[in-house]
Amino acid sequence: MxxxxxxxxxxxxxxxxxxxxxxxxxxxYDSESLSTFFHDYANASVRNPHTGILYNLSLPANFSGMEVSFARILSAKFWSRGVNFSSFYIPPRVLPMPYVKRLAIVYENLGNWSSVYYQLSNYTLVAPVVGFLAYDSNPSAMGIQKINFSTQGDPIAIRFPHIDVQAGQNFTPKCIEFGAGGSFEIKNMTEANECLTHGEGHFSIVVPSPETPTPMPTPKKKxxxxxxxxxxxxxxxxxxxxxxxxxxxRRRQIRGMEKQSEKDVAFNTFWVGRSKMPSASMTRTQPHLEQEYVP
Structure with a gap:
């Protein structure tokens, strides 16, 4: 044993x-899992949120450097007035798809964690990654159904309060819109240094990375x-x-069976080729009559 x-x-x-x-x-680091955490954290932090008020969330210490806020809006007012919260300006005549009576919009600013969750091989981030996602909402909490936007008028404008000009002073900064599966789209900035989009998602400002003769794997990849x-x-x-x-x-089981066989009745052995076989002595049964009377 x-x-x-x-x-x-x-x-x-x-x-x-x-x-x-x-x-x-x-x-x-998975950006989609992070957005799911922000959604659940907002639901757990604010109960029965008021419509039209922007709530700034106090994140746990291990998310230091990030900023998250959310607001609940009636779809009718969202269509007629739009919203101007945080770094995003959503103009009127933006329709939520599918249509819901209320929707909740979660705003994200990843701050100094931006390059950890969004890694680019040929570009360098010169502004934090910001994003907004919309969900259906009831009077007490956000739902789990994601809402897309259909822009009928002007596009959505994204403002970046701080751009690291020193890192990109030799290049023209451009807008980047991140998609699913690591995809992204590069766009030019407007004259007002804004990025324009027609839907929800995550955005930032990038410049081309300095060229290197031979790309070497990073220590993290090693x-x-x-x-x-x-x-x-x-x-x-x-x-x-x-x-x-x-x-x-298996060998122990075989040895156990061999020892057990040695304790049983011993047989004589004889060799057949190279194999040793057991042999029992033969005794002929002596015939006898069942009755002594013979007719």
Whole structure:
């Protein structure tokens, strides 16, 4: 029993190390998960929000540097008046799709976390990533259904209060609109240094990154590859240990059966080729009459 306990501990240790390495190798910052967290946090932080009021949320300490706010709006007023909250100006004649009686708009400013959640290979961010997402709303809380916008008049304008001109002084800053799956679209800024869009999403200002002769993998990518290789090696090693365990257990079972057979009735043996076979002595049964009377 001690033998199995010791091998069990070894296998569990190897499996734990392999699983930890694999999780660390595949870890990353997901912008969609972050937006979902902001939605849930807003619902939990403000109960029964008033219509037309912008609520600034106080985020946990591990989200320091980000800013999040939300407002609940009647769709009729949203269509006729538009909204002018935070860094976004949504003009009148913007229709929510699908149509709902009330909608809630969540505004995000990722601040110094922008380059962590939105990584670009050929461009450099010179302004924080800001975004807004719309959801259906009832009198007490936001729903989970996302609302798209259909612009019938002027486009939506996005203002960036601070642009790092020093980082992009040799280039003309451009607007960037992030899409799903890591896609993005580059656009020119207006004369008023604004970005224009026709729907919800996340936006920022970028300049081309300085060209490098040979692109080298970043230390973070190297660490991920090392973790992935370590995880695969650990899983292979775990498989080998399990095979060895199976053979050892099987060998112990065979030895146990051999010992048990030695305690039973012993048979004579004889050789057939290179194999040793058991042999029992033959005794002929003596015939006898069942009755002594013979007619």
């Amino acid at each position: 001690e033998f199995f306990k010791s091998w069990y501990n070894v296998i569990w240790l190897i499996f734990s190390l392999s699983l930890t390495s694999f999780v660390q190798a595949s870890y990353g 660490e991920r590859w090392k973790g992935l290789v370590a995880g695969i090696f650990g899983l292979v090693l775990l498989g080998l240990v399990m095979i060895v365990m199976y053979k050892l257990v």
